[in-house]
Amino acid sequence: MKSDLDQLMQDHNLDAILITGPAQHNPPMRYFTGTIHMTGGDLIKKRSADPILFYNPMERDEAANSGFETKNLADYRFDELIKITNGNFLEATILRYQKMMTDYDLTSGNIGVYGKMDVGSAYAIFSGLKEKLPNLEIIGQLGDSLLLQAMATKDSDEVERIRAMGKVTTSVVGKVADFLTSQRSVNGVLVTSNGEPLLIGEVKRKINLWLAESGVENPEGTIFAIGHDAGVPHSSGNAEDLLSLGQTIIFDIFPAEAGGGYFYDFTRTWCLGYAPDEVMALYEDVLSVYQQIMSEIEVSSLCYQYQDRTCELFEEQGHPTIKSNPQTQEGYVHSLGHGVGLYIHEYPRFISNAKEDRLAPGSVVTIEPGLYYPEQGMGVRLEDTVWVRPDGEMEILADYPLDLVLPVK
Amino acid sequence: MKSDLDQLMQDHNLDAILITGPAQHNPPMRYFTGTIHMTGGDLIKKRSADPILFYNPMERDEAANSGFETKNLADYRFDELIKITNGNFLEATILRYQKMMTDYDLTSGNIGVYGKMDVGSAYAIFSGLKEKLPNLEIIGQLGDSLLLQAMATKDSDEVERIRAMGKVTTSVVGKVADFLTSQRSVNGVLVTSNGEPLLIGEVKRKINLWLAESGVENPEGTIFAIGHDAGVPHSSGNAEDLLSLGQTIIFDIFPAEAGGGYFYDFTRTWCLGYAPDEVMALYEDVLSVYQQIMSEIEVSSLCYQYQDRTCELFEEQGHPTIKSNPQTQEGYVHSLGHGVGLYIHEYPRFISNAKEDRLAPGSVVTIEPGLYYPEQGMGVRLEDTVWVRPDGEMEILADYPLDLVLPVK
Numbered sequence: 001m002k003s004d005l006d007q008l009m010q011d012h013n014l015d016a017i018l019i020t021g022p023a024q025h026n027p028p029m030r031y032f033t034g035t036i037h038m039t040g041g042d043l044i045k046k047r048s049a050d051p052i053l054f055y056n057p058m059e060r061d062e063a064a065n066s067g068f069e070t071k072n073l074a075d076y077r078f079d080e081l082i083k084i085t086n087g088n089f090l091e092a093t094i095l096r097y098q099k100m101m102t103d104y105d106l107t108s109g110n111i112g113v114y115g116k117m118d119v120g121s122a123y124a125i126f127s128g129l130k131e132k133l134p135n136l137e138i139i140g141q142l143g144d145s146l147l148l149q150a151m152a153t154k155d156s157d158e159v160e161r162i163r164a165m166g167k168v169t170t171s172v173v174g175k176v177a178d179f180l181t182s183q184r185s186v187n188g189v190l191v192t193s194n195g196e197p198l199l200i201g202e203v204k205r206k207i208n209l210w211l212a213e214s215g216v217e218n219p220e221g222t223i224f225a226i227g228h229d230a231g232v233p234h235s236s237g238n239a240e241d242l243l244s245l246g247q248t249i250i251f252d253i254f255p256a257e258a259g260g261g262y263f264y265d266f267t268r269t270w271c272l273g274y275a276p277d278e279v280m281a282l283y284e285d286v287l288s289v290y291q292q293i294m295s296e297i298e299v300s301s302l303c304y305q306y307q308d309r310t311c312e313l314f315e316e317q318g319h320p321t322i323k324s325n326p327q328t329q330e331g332y333v334h335s336l337g338h339g340v341g342l343y344i345h346e347y348p349r350f351i352s353n354a355k356e357d358r359l360a361p362g363s364v365v366t367i368e369p370g371l372y373y374p375e376q377g378m379g380v381r382l383e384d385t386v387w388v389r390p391d392g393e394m395e396i397l398a399d400y401p402l403d404l405v406l407p408v409k
Numbered sequence: 410m411k412s413d414l415d416q417l418m419q420d421h422n423l424d425a426i427l428i429t430g431p432a433q434h435n436p437p438m439r440y441f442t443g444t445i446h447m448t449g450g451d452l453i454k455k456r457s458a459d460p461i462l463f464y465n466p467m468e469r470d471e472a473a474n475s476g477f478e479t480k481n482l483a484d485y486r487f488d489e490l491i492k493i494t495n496g497n498f499l500e501a502t503i504l505r506y507q508k509m510m511t512d513y514d515l516t517s518g519n520i521g522v523y524g525k526m527d528v529g530s531a532y533a534i535f536s537g538l539k540e541k542l543p544n545l546e547i548i549g550q551l552g553d554s555l556l557l558q559a560m561a562t563k564d565s566d567e568v569e570r571i572r573a574m575g576k577v578t579t580s581v582v583g584k585v586a587d588f589l590t591s592q593r594s595v596n597g598v599l600v601t602s603n604g605e606p607l608l609i610g611e612v613k614r615k616i617n618l619w620l621a622e623s624g625v626e627n628p629e630g631t632i633f634a635i636g637h638d639a640g641v642p643h644s645s646g647n648a649e650d651l652l653s654l655g656q657t658i659i660f661d662i663f664p665a666e667a668g669g670g671y672f673y674d675f676t677r678t679w680c681l682g683y684a685p686d687e688v689m690a691l692y693e694d695v696l697s698v699y700q701q702i703m704s705e706i707e708v709s710s711l712c713y714q715y716q717d718r719t720c721e722l723f724e725e726q727g728h729p730t731i732k733s734n735p736q737t738q739e740g741y742v743h744s745l746g747h748g749v750g751l752y753i754h755e756y757p758r759f760i761s762n763a764k765e766d767r768l769a770p771g772s773v774v775t776i777e778p779g780l781y782y783p784e785q786g787m788g789v790r791l792e793d794t795v796w797v798r799p800d801g802e803m804e805i806l807a808d809y810p811l812d813l814v815l816p817v818k
Contacts, residue, residue: 020528021528025434025628028527037630058643087762089551089552089553090549090550090551090552093551112529113528113529113532114527114528114529115527115528116525116526116527116528117525117526117528117531118437118523118524118525118549119429119430119522119523119524119525119526119531119535119549120521120522120523120531120548120549120550120551120554121549121550121551122526122528122529122531122532122549123522123531123532123535123536123547123549124548124549124550124551125549125551126528126532127532127536127549138532139529139533140499140527140528140529140530140531140532140533140534140536141499141529141530141533142498142499142502142529142530142533142534143498143499144498145529205622205624208621208624209618209621209622211621212617212618212620212621212622213614213618213621215614215617219434221446234467353491353496
């Protein structure tokens with residue numbers, strides 16, 4: 001949580017953190033600046049101090065809306081730095097950072113750097129800055145970074161934003177269900193009013209339209225996969241596929257707030273018209289594991305144990321899992337869930353090599369058991385996004401029926 | 410142009426270039442991989458050799474669609490590297506790059522690195538790689554980079570993609586015009602069918618909807634600004650503003666291909682119902698300069714001279730310009746145009762400190778003169794995207810009328 005930042009900075013032995021880049025589509029900056037619109041800037045937070053936001057002069061008002069102490073980057077006179085360096089853009093940029101660091105008494109100690117930028121620029125700027133300020137240790141964190149650890153638990157404002165995305169998501173899912181059930185079927189496939197077969201590409205187009213209409217983004221695309229593709233967890237579905245009755249459709253939708261904000265993550269599995277026995281049996285296996293896990297998860301417990309438990313439950317039903325066979329392409333082949341926030345996949349993780357990740361109060365995680373049989377042309381996954389409330393209760397942030405069969409005419 | 414890459418690599422003294430990151434919303438990677446969908450990977454191109462694309466195993470088919478020689482990143486056994494480094498994700502990543510470089514005989518020489526990544530990760534990975542391979546010079550280019558120079562001219566495939574975006578853009582502009590002219594006006598403002606005033610926020614919502622319907626993205630937003638806001642070039646327009654008759658509306662729209670591809674950039678200025686004399690006069694000044702510049706621009710000529718020429722023409726009309734007064738907030742306050750491609754602003758530039766930028770054959774640039782008088786509540790800008798054809802002709806990539814007045818009921 002944001003309120004843990006000072007403690008986390010101490011744990012990571014960081015005296016300061018620097019976040020750079022735009023406030024849009026750049027989770028580290030957006031984490032601090034919220035919904036303000038800023039095409040570029042820098043934010044520096046020293047341990048036990050409030051952040052300072054460095055802004056470009058045309059974005060003065062937006063920067064002020066952040067509520068942080070602000071500093072105009074124009075005060076560093078880039079035009080003069082460019083002259084001093086004979087037009088060398090890189091050297092002028094390094095000099096500007098050197099001045100910023102010097103002004104804020106950050107010429108020694110450890111500073112963590114975060115934010116999205118061109119890799120070459122980042123490497124050149126921070127290598128150059130290190131030469132200018134040899135006592136300042138510039139730390140790049142991969143994997144288990146301070147920010148990912150902070151983001152792993154959400155404050156109430158963040159939860160409400162994820163909840164609002166959940167409302168949009170389930171509303172669009174409802175529109176898709178209504179759209180599909182209002183079509184006719186001819187010879188076992190859905191057809192549109194003009195008698196042409198309905199294709200998955202058209203369904204996806206409508207999903208994007210309804211998401212846009214709700215003012216949200218769909219940066220990672222949508223999985224709407226039928227039959228064999230539903231049996232392959234990473235297939236997003238073939239635009240040319242027909243909507244055949246009696247086949248599993250995996251509909252996994254994960255839109256985000258406009259500008260690259262908070263995600264929601266949601267999956268239902270549908271069968272149009274009817275479900276053949278083997279599909280119904282597969283669905284019931286997944287549903288029972290979903291319900292069992294939902295009843296068992298407890299605040300503050302270790303996540304990986306629920307992955308183990310899910311494997312155990314599926315194995316009891318007779319399915320192969322990645323626990324019994326790490327290479328299996330059939331049965332249960334992925335992890336139980338993941339944290340959701342400004343990234344679609346964040347902490348905590350439900351995997352055996354993240355043994356310390358817990359369902360801490362404030363976590364927002366997906367629970368998404370699934371079974372896949374690509375050779376038999378079927379797959380089932382059920383997924384909700386769950387808030388681990390401060391009072392220890394588990395709360396699904398957007399309710400939607402779990403039903404398998406969508407009736408058609 | 411892509412075909413200039415080997416020559417440019419020689420000019421920049423680079424033996425190889427490395428592009429990293431996803432193929433979506435990452436122009437350096439997309440420049441090479443086109444429309445394939447890849448969540449992450451690396452591309453290495455040695456001088457005078459074809460690129461090699463390193464892919465993640467689940468994206469084998471997408472990688473193959475790039476047409477490049479491909480290499481499975483799984484062959485580098487990250488799982489084993491993680492064990493060797495006792496779970497250190499950063500060290501394992503550095504070791505993998507070291508192996509890749511060694512395999513492809515890139516342990517010495519100069520390699521330029523590009524692509525979007527977390528700044529800390531980039532700094533940590535490439536600093537670490539440099540320690541492992543001390544004879545390999547890792548170059549980060551800011552400003553006038555090899556890739557921006559290559560991208561400054563487009564091949565015919567790129568031009569056709571920008572042209573297709575122009576078609577979508579002008580089609581949506583037409584829908585907006587039809588929508589506005591189909592509303593009634595009451596007491597000098599447009600009202601919707603239920604008698605409520607129409608607000609700019611609603612117009613923008615429709616723009617986003619029509620863009621989404623066309624399957625494109627609008628990552629940078631749209632400028633739809635009326636009155637005083639039209640007089641401020643960087644104002645995107647206030648969602649709560651009414652659509653008053655007789656006021657200038659600057660409508661600047663710059664959508665991109667889905668997944669972060671090629672942009673189009675287009676502006677018209679509209680007056681609903683009628684244009685007051687001072688607005689008509691301002692419009693005619695901008696129109697005449699637009700037409701004059703369009704008639705004067707020549708293939709291979711220097712861009713900055715047209716910025717000077719535009720200032721001269723506006724000054725002859727009696728307007729202040731940034732040439733006569735660099736601090737002016739009135740009159741002509743920005744540059745004449747810019748290159749358009751995978752970035753909304755790229756090379757060539759029409760500014761006095763880019764004296765070498767030319768209208769080389771294959772350039773795609775905007776021409777967008779404008780006049781702004783925020784205190785008088787008006788602004789006018791006209792913008793088209795122009796292809797400098799290999800035969801030396803200038804071609805506007807999407808035609809649309811330049812008319813000022815939109816009639817209303």
